[in-house]
Amino acid sequence: MMFKKRTINTFVLGIAVALAVGSCGSSGKAVKNYTATSDLSGLVEDTSQAPTLLYIRPNAPSLGAYDAFILDPVVLDPRDPSIKKLKTEDLKRIQTYFTESLTKELEGSGYTITSTPAEKTLRISFVLSGIKVPNATANVTSVLIPVALSVGGVTVEGTFRESISNRIDAVVISRSQGSRVANDSPWSTWADVESALDQWAKGIAASVDKAHDE
Numbered sequence: 001m002m003f004k005k006r007t008i009n010t011f012v013l014g015i016a017v018a019l020a021v022g023s024c025g026s027s028g029k030a031v032k033n034y035t036a037t038s039d040l041s042g043l044v045e046d047t048s049q050a051p052t053l054l055y056i057r058p059n060a061p062s063l064g065a066y067d068a069f070i071l072d073p074v075v076l077d078p079r080d081p082s083i084k085k086l087k088t089e090d091l092k093r094i095q096t097y098f099t100e101s102l103t104k105e106l107e108g109s110g111y112t113i114t115s116t117p118a119e120k121t122l123r124i125s126f127v128l129s130g131i132k133v134p135n136a137t138a139n140v141t142s143v144l145i146p147v148a149l150s151v152g153g154v155t156v157e158g159t160f161r162e163s164i165s166n167r168i169d170a171v172v173i174s175r176s177q178g179s180r181v182a183n184d185s186p187w188s189t190w191a192d193v194e195s196a197l198d199q200w201a202k203g204i205a206a207s208v209d210k211a212h213d214e
Helices: 003-020 083-087 086-106 190-214
Strands: 025-031 044-046 053-056 067-069 112-114 123-134 153-162 167-177
Touching: 067 086, 083 123, 086 112, 086 123, 086 190, 123 190, 153 190, 167 190
Parallel strands: 067 112, 067 123
Antiparallel strands: 025 167, 044 053, 053 167, 123 153, 153 167
């Protein structure tokens, strides 16, 4: 099956929309001053999904060509100084949570999670940065209105590779940040981060389903 531009766009749009309507009020934000960790050689930027950054390889297979997935361990961008501000247990929590959330969504849709490259198998890698999980002391609560001085957020770079050749076919970069207005508990910034990761997982699974239906 040959690559269809509308298919990969639908895939990315699904993720962007999911991030924007996250259950904890997370919303898509512009990704500023970000340099991709993945090699973008041969990829073409598609600006139609702003503020999500999208790079695609012309003539790559559709997502509908895959029914199994390799999920690489989630990596934290070592270039990001914010990583050093988080506790080791918090970093591990984020890495584990994202992998478990995506595994749950894909397996729930009937797809196979594997560690072996093969035909019809897509390898997915994630790099997280800009993680914002402030301490509870960073937020205050008035008598009538909870006021969040800082809300949770995370930047996710997703790289999608054909598993046998390890060829990169798409790179998606999105920033999600909690909303003080929409979040029922704006001081609970873990909810913002986990909501963003959940919505990425749901968006990927839903988009793979849609590609299979086309």
